[in-house]
Amino acid sequence: MLWQRSGMKLEALERGAPARIISVDWSAIAPEEGKRLRALGIDRGTQITIAHRGIFGGKDPLAIVIGRMTIAIRRVHAAAMSVEPL
Amino acid sequence: MNAPVIARLRKAALVGNPNAGKSALFNALTGARQKIANYPGVTVERKAGRLMMPDGVPVELIDLPGSYSFDATSPDEEVTRALVHGEFAGEVQPDVMVLVLDAANLEQHLVFAQEVIELGRPTVVALNMVDLAQRDGLTLDPDALGEALGVPVVPTVAVRRKGLTELIAAIAVAEANFEADSSAHPRPHLTLPERRLAARNIAKAAILSVSATRQFHTGLDKILLHPWLGPPILFALLFVIFQAVFAWATPFADALEGVAGWLSDMVMVILPAGLFRDFLTEGVIAGVGSVVVFLPQIIILFAFILVMEATGYMARAAFIMDRMMAGVGLSGRSFIPLLSSFACAIPGIMATRSIADPKDRLTTILIAPLMTCSARLPVYGVVIAAVIPNVKVWGAVGLQGLVLFALYVAGIVGAMVVALVLRRSVTAGQASGFIMELPRYQMPRLRDLAIGLWQRAWVFLRRAGTIIFAATVVLWLLLTFPKAGPGESQLDASFAGHVASGLHVAFAPIGFNREMTLALVPAMAAREVAVASLATTYAVDSDDELQTEQALRDQITARWSLPTALAFLAWFVFAPQCLSTIAVARRETNGWKWPAFMLAYLFALAYVFAGITFWSATALGL
Ligand SMILES: Nc1nc2c(ncn2[C@@H]2O[C@H](COP(=O)(O)OP(=O)(O)OP(=O)(O)O)[C@@H](O)[C@H]2O)c(=O)[nH]1
Ligand SMILES: [Mg+2]
Numbered sequence: 001m002l003w004q005r006s007g008m009k010l011e012a013l014e015r016g017a018p019a020r021i022i023s024v025d026w027s028a029i030a031p032e033e034g035k036r037l038r039a040l041g042i043d044r045g046t047q048i049t050i051a052h053r054g055i056f057g058g059k060d061p062l063a064i065v066i067g068r069m070t071i072a073i074r075r076v077h078a079a080a081m082s083v084e085p086l
Numbered sequence: 087m088n089a090p091v092i093a094r095l096r097k098a099a100l101v102g103n104p105n106a107g108k109s110a111l112f113n114a115l116t117g118a119r120q121k122i123a124n125y126p127g128v129t130v131e132r133k134a135g136r137l138m139m140p141d142g143v144p145v146e147l148i149d150l151p152g153s154y155s156f157d158a159t160s161p162d163e164e165v166t167r168a169l170v171h172g173e174f175a176g177e178v179q180p181d182v183m184v185l186v187l188d189a190a191n192l193e194q195h196l197v198f199a200q201e202v203i204e205l206g207r208p209t210v211v212a213l214n215m216v217d218l219a220q221r222d223g224l225t226l227d228p229d230a231l232g233e234a235l236g237v238p239v240v241p242t243v244a245v246r247r248k249g250l251t252e253l254i255a256a257i258a259v260a261e262a263n264f265e266a267d268s269s270a271h272p273r274p275h276l277t278l279p280e281r282r283l284a285a286r287n288i289a290k291a292a293i294l295s296v297s298a299t300r301q302f303h304t305g306l307d308k309i310l311l312h313p314w315l316g317p318p319i320l321f322a323l324l325f326v327i328f329q330a331v332f333a334w335a336t337p338f339a340d341a342l343e344g345v346a347g348w349l350s351d352m353v354m355v356i357l358p359a360g361l362f363r364d365f366l367t368e369g370v371i372a373g374v375g376s377v378v379v380f381l382p383q384i385i386i387l388f389a390f391i392l393v394m395e396a397t398g399y400m401a402r403a404a405f406i407m408d409r410m411m412a413g414v415g416l417s418g419r420s421f422i423p424l425l426s427s428f429a430c431a432i433p434g435i436m437a438t439r440s441i442a443d444p445k446d447r448l449t450t451i452l453i454a455p456l457m458t459c460s461a462r463l464p465v466y467g468v469v470i471a472a473v474i475p476n477v478k479v480w481g482a483v484g485l486q487g488l489v490l491f492a493l494y495v496a497g498i499v500g501a502m503v504v505a506l507v508l509r510r511s512v513t514a515g516q517a518s519g520f521i522m523e524l525p526r527y528q529m530p531r532l533r534d535l536a537i538g539l540w541q542r543a544w545v546f547l548r549r550a551g552t553i554i555f556a557a558t559v560v561l562w563l564l565l566t567f568p569k570a571g572p573g574e575s576q577l578d579a580s581f582a583g584h585v586a587s588g589l590h591v592a593f594a595p596i597g598f599n600r601e602m603t604l605a606l607v608p609a610m611a612a613r614e615v616a617v618a619s620l621a622t623t624y625a626v627d628s629d630d631e632l633q634t635e636q637a638l639r640d641q642i643t644a645r646w647s648l649p650t651a652l653a654f655l656a657w658f659v660f661a662p663q664c665l666s667t668i669a670v671a672r673r674e675t676n677g678w679k680w681p682a683f684m685l686a687y688l689f690a691l692a693y694v695f696a697g698i699t700f701w702s703a704t705a706l707g708l
Contacts, residue, residue, distance in 0.1 A: 040523065
């Protein structure tokens with residue numbers, strides 16, 4: 001399906017559903033933070049799952065799982081990433 | 087040995103991702119006691135130690151902050167980058183790199199590992215945490231890993247001192263080879279995606295088997311990071327800590343107080359009346375003793391903090407607090423330095439080096455002194471015990487613990503409001519994000535906890551024996567001379583009394599009495615001194631011996647009104663009375679501008695809030 005190919009925002013991904021990052025809009029993320037995210041392996045092609053989202057019903061922050069690692073990020077970061085569910 | 091004079095010690099540096107176990111390895115190899123804890127960003131500066139090699143020649147071993155890449159994003163990463171590249175002021179480039187990898191997260195750690203190996207320095211890999219890899223069902227092949235990386239690999243378990251001999255031997259070999267051929271061999275540089283791909287392949291080749299084991303920590307996180315359960319659990323935990331600080335410490339504190347009383351009695355019996363006896367009973371035992379009795383409370387507080395740090399819960403607390411911190415323009419990353427500041431603002435301010443954004447970092451430094459450090463505990467403790475009745479409210483909650491909790495909350499709320507204001511004025515800037523690795527949970531090791539507690543207890547006692555002792559002795563001298571004439575009170579006659587009367591003009595409006603005002607002066611050195619000086623002042627001021635021996639608590643109960651006592655507590659929520667904090671703030675902000683600002687705004691807040699507390703308590707008829 002086309003809408004899946006063009007991808008959905010990571011932000012909208014269901015908790016626990018595996019996905020792959022197909023593009024990241026780095027211009028929407030502060031340069032230093034982009035650097036840190038890439039150093040942690042968050043980039044195009046990375047397989048990713050959302051493990052936890054927000055507290056008290058809010059949407060910030062997110063805990064994502066990459067490989068054997070859990071990383072906390074903010075919603076603004078997730079909003080800049082497009083993923084395709086696997 | 088008649089070896090020619092060695093120009094300098096050989097040098098090896100521990101490098102790797104944050105939380106790989108570098109400091110644990112450093113401690114195991116050098117016998118040092120650097121702080122280790124289960125969250126990324128514990129070490130923020132370089133530390134050197136000596137590693138004895140098998141041939142009897144020591145090597146200088148350097149522990150470095152963890153780093154995800156040489157493209158540094160935070161001040162602590164910059165330390166590592168500069169030192170490893172030989173650009174650190176006053177430090178030559180290390181001869182050997184000891185690359186520490188987390189065996190249970192190889193794919194990630196191998197990315198930075200390649201960057202280190204590309205430097206072309208002799209490198210030895212410590213494949214650390216193989217016990218955790220095992221727990222997670224991974225079987226690894228160190229030789230295959232060594233083959234793929236082109237450097238020797240030694241499996242280690244730093245915290246159980248496993249693999250150390252082999253690691254030292256490997257370092258010795260690398261060092262010897264380097265001496266034989268001292269030109270570096272830089273390797274081709276890869277791009278980040280290339281490194282990542284290589285890391286994946288190398289990890290795949292090194293992992294022999296993965297057996298599906300129940301991942302313990304995902305289960306725990308389901309509860310502790312649950313959107314509705316997680317925050318109440320965190321707040322309940324903090325609440326329990328402050329209840330415990332009072333409830334559990336009481337028998338031990340009473341015992342210590344008993345010892346102080348007994349000592350005082352002994353001195354009274356043994357020594358003839360005179361200046362020296364007064365010095366011992368009024369200055370040393372009453373003054374310093376009144377601080378030392380808080381040792382049990384300090385230990386209980388630190389026990390909780392250390393357990394939170396060792397288990398990995400600290401990073402979860404940061405996750406939970408991120409939303410609230412974002413509300414005032416900070417991030418969860420600031421939460422860990424702030425929580426460390428509950429122990430002491432000095433390591434807290436140091437820990438801000440792991441914050442990438444400079445404005446964020448500055449704001450965190452400026453509000454760190456608002457977190458209730460353990461030095462305030464004696465002040466709060468003695469005043470609360472004196473004026474707040476030891477009763478239970480709502481069934482099981484101790485009122486004294488509740489008031490203590492309220493003081494901590496006051497500090498936190500104050501910090502949040504100040505951060506909000508600062509982020510809109512002096513440290514205005516783009517709100518920064520929150521990116522942090524959440525470490526795996528671990529059982530705390532008793533030995534590490536015991537060592538950690540012993541270190542904190544020792545620091546506390548050493549302060550009591552040095553800075554607090556010195557300040558108390560000076561104050562005692564100023565209180566004792568000149569001697570009062572007949573019919574005159576000693577406090578009125580003394581030099582300190584005159585100073586206090588002068589200062590008191592400024593503090594009378596907010597309800598402070600003369601002794602409190604006097605106590606604030608030496609307490610500039612450290613907050614606990616306030617307690618010691620009150621105790622000494624009352625001991626000197628007492629007419630008879632029985633009164634001299636009365637615990638400070640009883641003196642306060644007898645002499646202070648409730649509004650006055652509450653105003654004193656409110657003062658200490660804000661007042662920046664700690665020379666070391668000011669010094670470290672100066673160092674970390676490179677100048678006097680920000681520490682001066684910090685002093686000014688905190689004293690202003692202290693004065694205003696002590697005043698508001700006093701006036702409203704008086705108006706309420708308390
Ligand atoms: N199970 C296990 N735990 C370890 C081992 N080595 C270190 N740890 C634990 O891992 C955590 C991190 O250790 P540190 O030595 O502080 O890590 P670091 O690399 O110095 O971290 P930073 O200073 O933040 O860069 C601590 O809780 C240690 O107790 C190991 O071999 N096995
Ligand atoms: Mg360390």
